[in-house]
Amino acid sequence: MKFARILLKLSGEALMGDQKYGIDPAVVSMIADQVKEIRALGVEVGLVIGGGNIFRGVAGATRGMDRTTADHMGMLATMINALALQDALEAKGVHTRTLSGLEMPKVAESYIRRRATRHLEKGRVVIFGAGTGNPYFSTDTAAALRANEINAEVVMKATNVDGIYTADPKKDPSATRFERIAFQEVLEKGLKVMDASAIALCMENHLPILVFDMNKPGNLVAAVKGEAVGTLVS
Template sequence: MRYRRILLKLSGEALMGRLSYGIDPEVVQGIAREIAEIVAGGVQTAIVVGGGNIFRGVKGAAAGMDRATADYIGMLATVMNAMTLQDALEQIGVATRVQTAISMQEVAEPYIRRRAMRHLEKGRVVIFAAGSGNPFFTTDTTAALRAAEIDAEVVFKATKVDGVYDADPKLNPTARRFESLNYNHVLRHGLQVMDGTAITLCQENNIPIVVFDLSVAGNICRAVQGEPIGTIVGGYCEIK
């Protein structure tokens, strides 16, 4: 494997599979098997999972909810996803810990940086849930923050598309997919990689971001092995 310690960002929508809502157990089991493979290869693996398959704070706010309240509900949705992924991993023998940014000691550990790093050193997968614990921040920003805190070498953003495009490929068949980008280009052109706060955090801490398609079986392993399967964003990357 190319990397020693990684942070994998999973969107909540990725857990739905072809469902319109909720969690597809077969999809979660497939993700767990791929994570187990990279862990067996010696990669220390941390995960941040979103909650958009259950509740998205921004949508709740757009529907008239108080934004902070909506965001807190979204954080709770990420805990449900994290516990589901934990169960799938432990069913196949992968030691896992869920750490939450909002205290709920009956079901998960509180987020403690040193404890998280110790779990990783022992080969346990650490799943960070409840976002950063603060409203108005996305789980993308949480992924960048946690990656910096635990000294991850890279952030892998697993999505439903095979990289970053200059336009929506679903709406524009001539949209161009980038192989590599630098942070400044992403920020200047507002490309849909991660939100601006997350990109800036990665830039300031020199953490590359790799965007790839999670729906293709084996892509997590390919990404960790360094295969060019998506788009890489970094400080020294050429735009191509």
């Protein structure tokens, strides 16, 4: 394997499938199958998932809601997704733990870095819910933070396109894909890969980001093997 320990970042919208909101069980099962496949190869997996399929804090704030309250609601949305994914993984025989950035002991373990690392060493998939546990920080930033804390070798950002393009390939047919790109160039060009704070955190700690299309079967396995999949930011 190219990577022995990864942090996989999923958007909440990825769980919707063809629905307008909520969770599509078939999509969750498909994601769980792919995670199970790389676990079988010995890869240690941490996972951060957004909550945009249920509630997005920034959107709530723009409609007049208090930003801190809206972000806390968004964190709870990520926990709903985390529990759904945990259930799907456990149903497939993959030992999984959900760790929450907010204390909710009847639902999930509270996040402690050493505990998370120990779960990974024991071969459990660790899902990090509730973002960083603080308002004003996105799940992109949470992914970068947790990846650094657990000493992951790469952040894998799953999207619905096969990498980073010069423009939105769905809107601009002339857009071209980068195979590799520097952190600084991503920031200077304003490319919508992850939040600027997440990019800066990864850049400062020399943690590469791989942006790839997880909807294509076999891409996640190919990515952990180091095959040419998606765009590498380094």
